[in-house]
Amino acid sequence: MKSASLSGAARIEAALSRARNEHRGALVAYLVGGRPDREAFRETLAAVAARCDLLEVGMPFSDPVADGPAIARAAGRSLASGFTFDELLGATAALEAPTPLVLFSYSNPLLALGLERAPARLAEARIDGLVVPDLPFDTPEGEELAHACERSGIAWIQLVTPLTTARRRARVLERARGFVYAVLRAGTTGAETDTSASLEFLASLRRETPLPVCAGFGLRTADQARSLRGRVEGFVVGTALVERIERGEDPRPYLDSLRTALHTSPR
Amino acid sequence: MTLPKSPVRDAPELPSTFGPFGGRYVPEILIPAVEAVEVAVREALADPIFRDRLAAEAREWIGRPTPLTHAARLGEAWGAEIWLKREDLAHTGAHKINNALGQAWIAKRMGAKRVLAETGAGQHGVATAAACARIGLPCRVYMGALDVARQAPNVQRMRLFGAEVVAVESGDRTLRAAIDEALRAWAGDPEGSYYLIGSAVGPAPYPALVAELQSVIGEEARGQWLECHGAPPEHVVACIGGGSNAIGLFRAFLEDETMLHGIEAGGRSDRLGDHGATLAHGRVGILHGARSLLLQDDEGQVQVTHSISAGLDYPGVGPEHAELAARGRVRYDSVRDADAVAALHSLSRTEGVLPALESAHAIAGARRIAERHPGAGILIGCSGRGDKDLGILASLEEVDA
Numbered sequence: 001m002k003s004a005s006l007s008g009a010a011r012i013e014a015a016l017s018r019a020r021n022e023h024r025g026a027l028v029a030y031l032v033g034g035r036p037d038r039e040a041f042r043e044t045l046a047a048v049a050a051r052c053d054l055l056e057v058g059m060p061f062s063d064p065v066a067d068g069p070a071i072a073r074a075a076g077r078s079l080a081s082g083f084t085f086d087e088l089l090g091a092t093a094a095l096e097a098p099t100p101l102v103l104f105s106y107s108n109p110l111l112a113l114g115l116e117r118a119p120a121r122l123a124e125a126r127i128d129g130l131v132v133p134d135l136p137f138d139t140p141e142g143e144e145l146a147h148a149c150e151r152s153g154i155a156w157i158q159l160v161t162p163l164t165t166a167r168r169r170a171r172v173l174e175r176a177r178g179f180v181y182a183v184l185r186a187g188t189t190g191a192e193t194d195t196s197a198s199l200e201f202l203a204s205l206r207r208e209t210p211l212p213v214c215a216g217f218g219l220r221t222a223d224q225a226r227s228l229r230g231r232v233e234g235f236v237v238g239t240a241l242v243e244r245i246e247r248g249e250d251p252r253p254y255l256d257s258l259r260t261a262l263h264t265s266p267r
Numbered sequence: 268m269t270l271p272k273s274p275v276r277d278a279p280e281l282p283s284t285f286g287p288f289g290g291r292y293v294p295e296i297l298i299p300a301v302e303a304v305e306v307a308v309r310e311a312l313a314d315p316i317f318r319d320r321l322a323a324e325a326r327e328w329i330g331r332p333t334p335l336t337h338a339a340r341l342g343e344a345w346g347a348e349i350w351l352k353r354e355d356l357a358h359t360g361a362h363k364i365n366n367a368l369g370q371a372w373i374a375k376r377m378g379a380k381r382v383l384a385e386t387g388a389g390q391h392g393v394a395t396a397a398a399c400a401r402i403g404l405p406c407r408v409y410m411g412a413l414d415v416a417r418q419a420p421n422v423q424r425m426r427l428f429g430a431e432v433v434a435v436e437s438g439d440r441t442l443r444a445a446i447d448e449a450l451r452a453w454a455g456d457p458e459g460s461y462y463l464i465g466s467a468v469g470p471a472p473y474p475a476l477v478a479e480l481q482s483v484i485g486e487e488a489r490g491q492w493l494e495c496h497g498a499p500p501e502h503v504v505a506c507i508g509g510g511s512n513a514i515g516l517f518r519a520f521l522e523d524e525t526m527l528h529g530i531e532a533g534g535r536s537d538r539l540g541d542h543g544a545t546l547a548h549g550r551v552g553i554l555h556g557a558r559s560l561l562l563q564d565d566e567g568q569v570q571v572t573h574s575i576s577a578g579l580d581y582p583g584v585g586p587e588h589a590e591l592a593a594r595g596r597v598r599y600d601s602v603r604d605a606d607a608v609a610a611l612h613s614l615s616r617t618e619g620v621l622p623a624l625e626s627a628h629a630i631a632g633a634r635r636i637a638e639r640h641p642g643a644g645i646l647i648g649c650s651g652r653g654d655k656d657l658g659i660l661a662s663l664e665e666v667d668a
Contacts, residue, residue, distance in 0.1 A: 062569040063443065063554060065450040066294045072437055084566055107292060107553040112567030133294050134553065140290075141553070159295045163457060168298065186296055187455035 008128030009155035011100045012178035015053050016212040016233045025229050025262035026053035028214050029255065030104065030238030032074040033059050033091075034083030036245050041083075042091045044245060049097035051255040054214075054234060056131065059088055059105040066106075066133035068190025070239045074246050085109060089125035102129040102157060102178075107141065115144045119152035129155035129178045137175045146175060157181050162201045169208065179212040179234065180205060184219070190239035193218030195227045202231050222261035235262060281308060281479065283471030286593060288586035291470040293556045297450075300457035301556075305472045307377045312479065317376070321369055328401060329358045329368065331483065335491035335646075340617040347637035350500075351649040352488040354512060355622060359394045359424075361651030362484055362512040363465060367394035369480040371402050374461035381405040381456075384463045385449040387414055387442030387508065388578035388625065389421025390651055391465030396430035406430040409449045411441040414577045421655050439571045442508075442581050446555050466509025467585035470556030474585050481515025484648065489519040492646055499523040502636050505648035506530045506628040507599070508543065508578050510585035512650035517597060526598065529588060530632035532574030533601035539564070543572040544601040545584040546592050559586045575604035575659065576624035578651075602631040608663060610634060611653060623651035624659065 006014070019026035029052040034041050049055050060075035060083060067075070092101050103122055110118050110132065122130065130149060135142050137158065149156040155178030160169055163186065173180065182205055184198045198215070205213050215228055216236030225235050237258060244251045284290055293301055311317045325331040333353045342349040354362035367384075374382050382404050386392030392408040399406035408425055412434045415422055425432050438444030446464075453462040462469075467477040492500055503520050505513035507529040517527050534542030539562065542548070549560030554569055562570045562582035574580040591597040602610075607624060610631035615621045622630060626649050633647045653660075 061567075063438065063447050065447050065555075066296075066454065068451070069437065076438070079568060108561070108563065108569070109567035111552055112563070112565060134292050134556075136291065136293070136295065136298060139292060141292075141558075161296045163299045164295060165299060172295075183296060186457055188451045191455075 007153035007155070008100070008123065009153070009177045011128045012054060012102070012155055013212060015100050016179060019053050020233055025225065025232070026214070026234040027255065027259055027262055028052060028054040028056060028216070028234045028236040029241055030056040030058060030236060031245070032071060032078055032242055033057055033088040034078030034081060035074050035242070036248060038081055038083055038087065042094065045091055045095055046097060047252060048241070048255065049095055049099040051252060051259065052099060054102060055099050056102040056104050056236070056238070057088065057092060059085055059103060059109050061106040061109055064106060066188055068188040068239060070190050070243050070246070074242050085113060089121065092127055093125040095126065100128040101126060102131060103127045104131045104133070107132055107135045110145070111141070115141055116148055119145070119148045119154040122154055123152040127154065129157050131157045131159070131181060133159065137172065149177070159183050160205060161186070162198070173209045176209065176211055179214050180209050182213050182215045182232065183217045184215055185217060187217070189217055191218055192220060193224070195224050199231060222257050225258050225261035229262060281305070281472045281475040283475070285587045285590035288557070288559050288589040289471055289474055290558050291556060292553045292558065293470050294454060296454050297457055300453065301470050303377065304461070307373055308472050308476050311373050311376055317372065321372060324368055325365070325483065329364050330356065332487045333357050335488060336620070338614070338618050341614055344613070344617060345634055345637040346641045348642065348644040349633060349637070350492065350646050351620065352484060352516065352646060354484060354648065354650045355620070355626065355652035359390070359397050360654065361390040361394065361623065362481060362515065363391040363394035364398065365483055365515070366465065366477050366480045366511060367391065367398040367463065370463045370476070371395065371398035371404060374463065375402050375404060377461060379404065379461035380459040381407060382463050383407050383409070383449050383452050383460050384465060385409045385442065385445035386465060387411070387445065387580060388576065388623070389414065389418040389425070389655060390578060392430070392432070393421050393424045393428070395463050395465070396425040396428035399430065400428040407433060407452070409433050409435050409445040409452065411439070411445045412436050413440040414442065414445070417659060418577055418655055419658065441577065443569065450555070466511045467514045467587060468509040468555055468557060468583060474557065474587055477511050478514040478518060478587060481511050482518045484512065484515040485517060485519030488516060488646060496644065499525050500644040500646040501640065502526045502528060502643055502645045504528040504530060504629050504632045504636060504645060506579060506625050506650060507546070507584065507588060508532070508581045508625065509583070510588045512648050514585060514587055516648040517591070521596065527596065528632055528636060529597050529599045530628045531599060531601040532576060532579035532628060533603040534573040535604060540571050541573050542601065543574045543579050543581055545582060546588060546599040547601055549584065554583050557586050559589045560584055575607060576628065578623070578625040579628065600632060600635070602628045606631040620649065621653040622649050623653045624656045626650045627653070
């Protein structure tokens with residue numbers, strides 16, 4: 001259950017360790033805010049939250065350079081329909097499921113909200129963590145955001161890629177909160193990734209951080225989920241889920257198939 | 268005989284910020300690539316062999332130095348002493364080639380397997396395609412689908428130079444979407460690709476690098492002006508989209524008493540969405556890797572812009588311009604579509620020079636300066652030639668007819 005006394009980072013870590021204790025991989029789902037439309041977004045949020053261990057909600061941005069075409073298109077439609085940051089926060093605040101929530105937002109909408117006060121507003125809207133794909137920690141804004149997140153108990157989740165140098169990786173991991181987001185390959189979200197190429201990268205990350213590790217970028221199939229069982233705590237699925245929602249499909253059967261694949265019996 | 272100056276000065280310091288602007292705001296996957304570019308740029312600019320080769324190519328292939336032309340009849344009509352720095356006479360028809368050639372050589376030194384570029388009007392795409400052909404590097408140019416339609420001759424030129432042109436159907440389908448897409452492609456292959464950005468924008472070190480490679484414009488122009496007049500001009504004027512030709516022209520005059528004027532796209536009106544006048548109407552934000560001014564709404568969403576010239580149709584501006592505006596060293600102003608077109612006709616008829624619609628904004632800006640300061644000496648950056656705009660000009664005539 002959600003506890004008001006726990007920080008966002010603690011709630012995220014608790015959700016991921018619960019999955020580990022139950023000998024299964026955690027399912028981390030990503031949704032584009034305001035889709036499939038402004039009305040149905042709240043229902044979609046609830047339906048997906050009930051089927052995953054951790055839910056990432058994307059605030060649409062006009063120039064999503066870290067996203068592939070499927071998510072970029074969905075974000076564009078959401079903005080065209082008039083979806084706003086306030087509306088996203090209203091929807092997350094109203095969510096009844098105890099699933100921890102992570103906001104995915106580019107720098108500029110957060111800057112418009114005010115970096116100093118944004119984390120407190122997210123916390124009020126029951127958001128636990130934050131991913132900012134275009135804001136490196138070693139920038140003035142990065143430092144400001146890190147302080148504001150600490151004050152409000154929001155976990156600023158850091159991304160690590162296979163190309164991140166060892167020296168920088170140590171600095172990133174020092175700042176990581178909640179979980180470490182392992183980007184499995186170069187590129188944007190969406191295109192399919194060969195997970196076998198990432199196993200060494202994931203293993204070295206596991207040795208370097210006490211935090212849970214969630215893998216993402218290019219994960220979409222149950223086979224990939226099975227191949228990562230036991231290698232990471234969490235499996236992030238974004239584009240494949242977004243595509244189903246954009247097509248007007250019920251995302252629940254797909255999420256259930258991933259959950260099944262992530263289940264593993266103790267060895 | 269005096270040889271033209273090398274386009275690159277001695278052991279340059281490449282700043283990553285300009286006051287509170289600039290910096291490096293890119294996804295983690297691109298951090299190593301951006302850092303590699305920074306190291307390569309510093310090494311290249313400090314290498315005398317590289318600089319000599321670049322200077323020789325600037326002379327023999329680009330055709331530098333470009334002339335400073337006295338626009339006597341235009342000056343007589345407008346009541347001022349007007350001279351044009353003729354970047355329209357540089358190879359491929361615009362100042363863009365100064366940057367494209369320098370960066371393509373850097374890409375080659377880094378061992379890049381291919382060059383990625385974005386383009387708005389197509390001038391940077393053509394310059395990059397030409398430089399890559401000259402050097403022997405595969406080249407892919409991202410261009411908004413709207414711009415592909417309105418700048419068709421440049422698309423054909425890029426293809427003739429062997430470049431692959433990708434029409435970008437996402438976002439606003441203009442320059443901004445082309446940069447978004449080029450950044451995505453770079454993130455997909457940060458080790459094999461070099462991103463050859465075309466304006467003084469983007470993450471550090473690009474704004475400083477582009478300014479450095481373009482500063483040859485101002486260095487030549489200042490020397491040429493002094494040769495004729497003995498003292499620096501009272502006014503220097505250039506158009507600004509991202510701001511590469513303007514920063515290249517202005518840098519040489521920053522220590523002079525010269526009044527510097529940057530002219531943005533005033534479009535149809537002052538309403539958000541009707542113009543590209545970022546310095547006049549923008550607020551601080553982060554886009555395309557840098558902190559600068561941005562045309563955005565209260566939610567931090569970047570806005571669609573409008574300009575008759577594709578090269579100025581951009582919601583951001585180079586961070587160095589944001590800083591020059593903040594400290595008041597350069598005066599920024601904007602010119603409407605119609606005034607730019609009128610200035611294009613004036614220059615064409617009085618001097619036999621057809622400027623690009625981008626450059627026509629600077630010429631219209633000079634007219635305003637001449638009205639306020641009769642008899643003043645005005646140096647205009649004529650950043651490109653207007654052949655690429657014949658289609659747009661013809662369609663305007665149809666509307667008028």
